Each structure stands twice: as C-alpha cells, then as structure tokens.
Amino acid sequence: MTVYIIQRVMRMIPLLFLLSLIAFLIIQLPPGDYLTEHINALRASGRDVDEAEVERLMKQYALDRPMHVQYLTWIQNILFKGSFGQSFQWGRPVNEVIGDKMALTFLLAILTTAFVWTVSVPIGIYVSVRQYTFTDYLFTMIGFVGLAVPGFLLAMVVMYFSFAWFGLKVGGLFSPAFELEPWSIAKFQNMLTRIWVPVLILGIGGTAHIIRIMRATMLDELRKQYVTVARSKGLSEFAVLMNYPVRIAINPLISSLGFLLPWIISGGTVVEIVLNLPTAAVVLYRALLSQDMFLAGSFILLVGTLALVGSLLADIALAALDPRIRFGSVEEM
Template sequence: MLSYIGFRVLQVIPLLFAISVIVFIIIQLPPGDFLTSYVDQLKLSGNDVDESMIMNLTSQYALDKPLYMQYFIWMKNILLHADFGTSFQYKMPVSAVIGERLLLTMAISFISMVVIWLIAIPIGIYSSTHPYSPMDYAFSLIGFIGLAIPGFLIALILIYTVYSQTGVAITGLSSPAYAEAPWSMAKVWDMVPRMIIPVVIIGLSGTAGLIRVTRGMMLDELSKQYVTTARAKGLSERKLLWKYPVRTAVNPLISTVGWTLPTLISGEAIVSIVLNLPTTGPILLNALMVQDMYLAGSFILILSVLTVLGTLLSDILLAVLDPRIRYGGASA
C-alpha cells in the first residue's frame, strides 16, 4: 500500500511542474495584454497617456522581461511567499480578490456535493433493486430532466416565478440590509436561506447524473455470480446488498473526486452570474475576458492543482476500497 502511494506521489511532482508551464503559456496566448488594452481604452476616451506611468506598470508587472523570466518570477513568488501576484484589473493582490469569494464558493459547492451524494446514492440503489418499477421510471424521468435542462435556465425560471408571484428578488446571497455589512452571525443566518436555491440548482444536474451511474453499476453487480452464491448461502438481502455490490459500485463515484475538488473552487460560473452570487466563477470569467494575467492564471493553476490532487486522493481511496487496484499498482 505504501509503495503504491509513494509511486503515485512521485508521478504527481513532474506533472504539477508541467501543468504550471502549460498554464503560463495558455494565459500568454491571446494577443496583447491587459496593459495594452488599458492604454487603448484611455486613448479612446480622450485621456492623456502618461508614458512614465506605462513604464512603471510595465516594470511593476515584469512585462518588460522575457516570458521565461516572468514564469520563474511568478512561480518563485508562489512557492516561497504564497504570492500569486497582483490583479491588473483590481490593483490588489490576487489572494485578496478571491479570498472571501473563495470561501463562499467552497461553502455552496461543498453543501451541493453533500446533498448530491445523500440523495443520489440511495435513489440509485433503490432503482437498481426495483428495476422497471413505477418509482424507477419516475426517478429516471426526473434524472433525464435534470440532465437536459441547463442550470442557468432553471435559475432564470425561478427568479421570474418568485418575483412575479411575491415581488421578492432571490438573487444574491445577502439581503440589502447585510450586503455591505461586516461578517457576523446575523449575516451568516441571513445568508443560510438564500443558499438553498443555488444549492438546489447546482445539485440538480449532479444528482441526476449520479443516480444513473449508481443504478447502472448496481445492476451490473447484482447480476454477477457472487451475488447469486451469497443468496444461496442464506445471506440476508440487506447485508448482501451493503457488504458486496454497494462497496464495488461506489468505485466510479470515488473516482469522481478528481473533478469534484476543482468544482468546489470554480463553482457554476453561469449560474452564479444569473443569480448574482459573490463567488469565484464570475471573477474567473471576467479575468479571462479582460486578460488579467495573474488573476486568470492563478485561478487556472489552482483548479489544475486541485484536479491532480483530487485524482491522487481518488486513487488512494480506490486502493483502500479495492485490493485489486492496490496489488496492480505494487506490481507496476
């Protein structure tokens, strides 16, 4: 087991280095940069452009250095000082821009993930043990609807319906009285009921997909010979179900941790824009649009690192649950 974990950790180190290089190249691919766009906007608005200011900004953000030097400066600050750079657009450190929004995004996404698992797995198990029953068809119908309708459309329908019936706007995570207020328990309790709608919308498609995966895996396991043998030996149906097929069927669910971790940060950008949520998704989208290099690059790097770490965590959990994976990794 330890040799398998050590082997997987050693694989991650060069992968993270390669990802950091690719991320830096990607954010440099669009023509121009934020400073060029900023100067063009000043000229179009009729304002005078101070050449000394441009030179100072160019030197401050190391834009006058070769690309490889910019990369090494960026990575050195991240590794040694946890400094992701300064946002061009906000003129603030990247960590300060995303700090509060990061916590809100993680809270919404984590609650959504827990709700998805608590709802989808029992429904998937029930559907597999009662195939082609009326409830199985009903859950399948709900699942197909959840997969087919995009989350932002559901958000728009809910906003319109609630506002037309009650005159209350359900956008945002805080009521107007607490929108600009400092953090307190009163603000947190004000936020709790407003988190229900984004959690439901974000969790709907995830729940629908997970129900189908769980149902399919369970049906496949229940048709195998070891289940028939266990029944023939007189093992109770409940004990048989939870001891063998469920344990094997959760393997694909554990493997999804690799892409679940980055979603805790990125969230649903379009849903967040529609619901006017103060999360990281809209900031990432805007940073990409205005070529805010350090802000966009930091987001992409964090998401990529979380994907790699999530995949590593998935592999370790799968090795704990399934000895076949552990032995295969040791022999490799």
Template sequence: MAMLRFAVFRFFTMLATLLVVSVLIFIIINLPPGDYLSNQINELRATGQSSGVAKAEFLRQEYALDRPLWQQYLIWMGFAPGPHGFSGLIQGEFGWSFEFDRPVAELVGGALWLTVLVNLAAIMFVYMVALPLGVLAAARAKTWVDYTSAFLGYIGLATPNFLLALILFYYGNRYLDLPIGGLMDPRFEGEPMSFEKMKSVLIHLIIPTFVIGTSGAAAMMQRLRANLLDELGKPYVETARAKGMSETRMLVKYPLRVAFNPFVADIGTLLPAMVSGSVLVSVVLGLQTIGPVLLTALKSQDLFLSAFVLMFVALLTLIGTLISDLLLALLDPRIRFGGRSS
C-alpha cells in the first residue's frame, strides 16, 4: 500500500510539474520579439504584397495569435475555447506548423516514435556497456582490465559525437556494408510496419545507437567504477569477507546495490539528454527524428511546432524521473516514502 500511495503521489506531482513546465515553455518561446506570422507580415508589407498580408492576418486570428499571451496559452493547452472551441493539447490538437504548412501532429507523428526508438536503443547500449565494464574495472582495480576500460572511457568522452558519426558513416558503409543515413530504407517510408521494415530499421539503428550512446556509456562507466571502489573500501565489506562470503556474492548483494542507485536515478535525465544531445548527430546522419525539426522550428519561431516538441521532451524527462523514483524505492530499502517509514 505504501508503494501504491507513493506511485499515485508521484504521478500527480508529475502532472503538476508538467503544467508548470508548459507555462515556462510558452513564455520562453514568446520572449523573442515577433513570431513566424508577424515576421512574415512585416516582410510582405515591405514588398507590397497585400494579398499575402491578408492571409497571414487571417491565420493570426484563426490560431488566436492576436490575443493576449495568457489567452493564447489557455487556448493552446485546451483550457479555454478558441476560434474552434476547445481544441488544445489536452484534446489531442497540437496546432499548425506555419514553417512547413502542415498540422504539427502530421509533421511529427513518424518522428516521435523514431526518436523514442533511437534513444531507447542508445540507453540500452549505455547500460549494457557501462555496467559490466564499470563493475569489472572496480573489481579488478589497478590491473590491465581497469587501465584498458579507463582508456576506452577517455576515448569515448573525448571524441565528439558528430566526428564519430562521420567516421562510422564512411567506414561502416565501406567495410561493413552498413546503410548510409536515415533510419530505414526509403522504400519503407510511409508503409505499415512489417518484418522487412523492422529489419531495415534495426540495421539502420546500429551506427546511431553506437554514436549517441558512446559518451554516455563512458561517463557512466567511470562513475560506477568510482562509486563501487568507494563502497568496497567500507567496513561492512570487510565484515562480509571475514564471515566467509564469496567475493561475487558479496559484491552483488551489498556494494553494487548501493553504487547502482545513481544510475537508476539517471534514467530521469538520460533519455531527454540524449534527445537534445543527438540533434547534431541526427543532422549528420540524416535521421528522421524530432531533433532537426526542433532546430528548424526554433530558428523560424514556429510557435506551435517548437512548443510541442519541447513539451514532448519535458514529458520524457518527467516519465523517466517517475520510473527512476519508483525503481529507487524498490531497490534501496533505506528510502522512506514521504520521508517517514510506514
């Protein structure tokens, strides 16, 4: 029951936080003077294109951009009726992209699941590489195993992602016949999911997963090694050894569980950090994720598109934080729900 109460409390806290974040996103996006339509109107007036000005003014009224900022926010969220009644985010209406002249939902629909897929694959790569190497480096400290893993970690941290992408872009295609660019063969774009399409996606995921996950895996490996070495030097470890407990069982049962806590907590920030950090890699590798879309939307001040993408990243952050909090509560019995034991 305590776990259920904690989960419900964290869920509603997440919703409240998301509401506050939505306000901040909307305010920050509107901080620069003007917007896409205002800039377009100024350009059209400067060139004397009155018909284009009329169309842009119509769109401003159509999407309530001629109203005060607080009203625009309420209409965008769906808390207040706009020109078309209640049609905001909570009703599933994401707005219109003026830059691409398409509905936001249609524009980002495919990119969203590809973004999540790429970054989930990268996170799996991070944990699958960092955890065994970090534990092995700590357990075999000051040996060739430790020095080799440290050397690999430093290379991973020092190599820029875009440079690694360019290197693998060339050599992966030349020597391993890996596909160049994109997340699937062009013939599968717009087609329903099938075994052949999924196979194409998985093959195309190899290079992006390695590129995006390398620096994260290197950093996590170094932190896990340091935390585990710190735990292995504590008195309770010597006590367990003195009682005859095997090294492997002692390592897994006590110090590893404690040292692993920060990496469970990292789930809340790892996914959105990879989404935002993979924008340049997505451009270099030609990935159909939301990174390049967000970059274009921010440059052109495309209000609804950029606001939705930022809300999506914020949602990923909060969902990741919720998952990490629940896993921490299960992993570490010292954690008290609500700050007190039940």
C-alpha cells in the first residue's frame, strides 16, 4: 500500500509540471497582454500613463522578456514566494482574490456531492433490486428529466417561483446585509441558510447520473455468483447487498470523486452566474474575458492541481477498498 501511494505521488510530479506549462500557455494564447491592453485603453481615452509604473510592472513580471523567461519568473514566484502575481482587474494580489472564492467553491462541491450521493446511491441500489418495476421506471423518468433540464434554467425557475410565491431572493450566497461583511459566525450561518439552493440545483443533474451508474454496476454485480453464494450462507438480504454487490459497485463512483471540483467549475459556471454566486468559476470566467492573465492562469493551475490531488485521493481510497488494485492485480473476476 505504501509503495503504491509513493509510486502514485511520484507520478504526479511530471503531471504537475505539464499542468503548469499548459496553464501558462493558455493565458499567453490570446494576442497581447493585460498591461498593453490597459495602457492602450488609457492612452485612447487621452489620459496620462505613468511610464515608470508600467516599466516597474513589466520588469516584475518579465513581460518584455522571451516566453520561457516569463514562465520561469511566474513559476518561481509561485513555488518560492507563494505569490501568484497581481490581478490587474481587481488591483489586488491574486492570492487575496482567489482565497475565499476557492474555499466557497470547495464547500459547494463537497456539499453538492454529499447531497448527490446520499440521494442517488440508495436510490440506485433500490432500483437495481427492483429492476423493471414501477419504482424503477419512476426514478428513471425523474432522473432523465433532471438530466435533461439545464441547470441554469432550473436556477431561473427556482428563483422566479421562490420570489413570486415566498418573496424570497435566493440569488447570491449571503443576505444583502452580510454581503460585504468580513467572515464571522453569523455570516457563515447566513450562508448555510442559502447554500442549499445552488446545492440542490447543481446536484439534480448529477443525481440522475449517479443513479444510472449505480443501477448499471449493481445489475452487473447482482448477476454474479458470489451474490447467490452469500445468500446461501443465510445472510439477510440487506447484509448480502451491502457486503457483496454494493461493496464493488461503489468503486466506479469513488474513482470519479477526483473530478468533482473541475466538474463544479466547468459544469456549474452558468448556474453560478445566474444565481450570482461568488465562486471561483465566475471569477475565472471574468478573468478570461478581460485577459487578467495571472488571475486566470493561477485559477487554471490551482483547479488542475486540485483535480490531480483529488484523483490521487480517490485512487488511494479505491486501493484501500479494492485489494485487487492494492496488490497490482488486474485479473478479471
């Protein structure tokens, strides 16, 4: 197991390097950079540009130097100073801008997954043992409706009805009173009363998905002989299900856990914009629009890193659950 974990961690290093390279290339792809854009905009409006200040920024980020020097400067700052650079758009260091956005996105991702799993795993198991019954068809239908309705539409519908019927404004994560407040227990509580709306909306599509996966893998496992053997020992049906087919059918879900964060960021952006949530996805989207290169690059790097760490954790969890992975055996069973 230790060997497996060490190997797995070692394999991450070249991946991380590649990731940083790609993140950097992506932010360099559009022609020009934020600084030039900014100067041009100022010049066009006829205002004076502080040449000295421009000079200083150019130097600091090596913008006047070749691409690989720029990359090295960027990555050195991150690795050795922990500094992701300056967000031009926000006029603040990237670290400050990203911090709580990332934390919120993370919280949202965890809550959404918790919601999706608690709802869909039991349903998936249930419909697999009741295949082709009314309940199976009912949940299949509800699931597909959930899968087919786009999240942003659902978000708008929820916003409309909660306002029309209950007079509630469900947009945003905080009540207006707490919006600009610094973090406090009261603000956190206020957030908890509102966060369930995006969790629900983001979760519905995923729920259908997980139900289908769970149902399909369970149906595969239920046909296997070890299930009958387990019954022949005299175990109760519940014990048979939990200890045998479910133990194996859950594995594909565990391995998908690593991609939670990228999924929330890429899949949830539109919903988060509609619901006006201060999450990473929305910030990334704006940063990309305005060529705020250090902010966007840092986001891509961070999200990618978290995805890699996530899949590392998922792999370790999977190895703990499935001895075949732990022992490096790929024998078909």
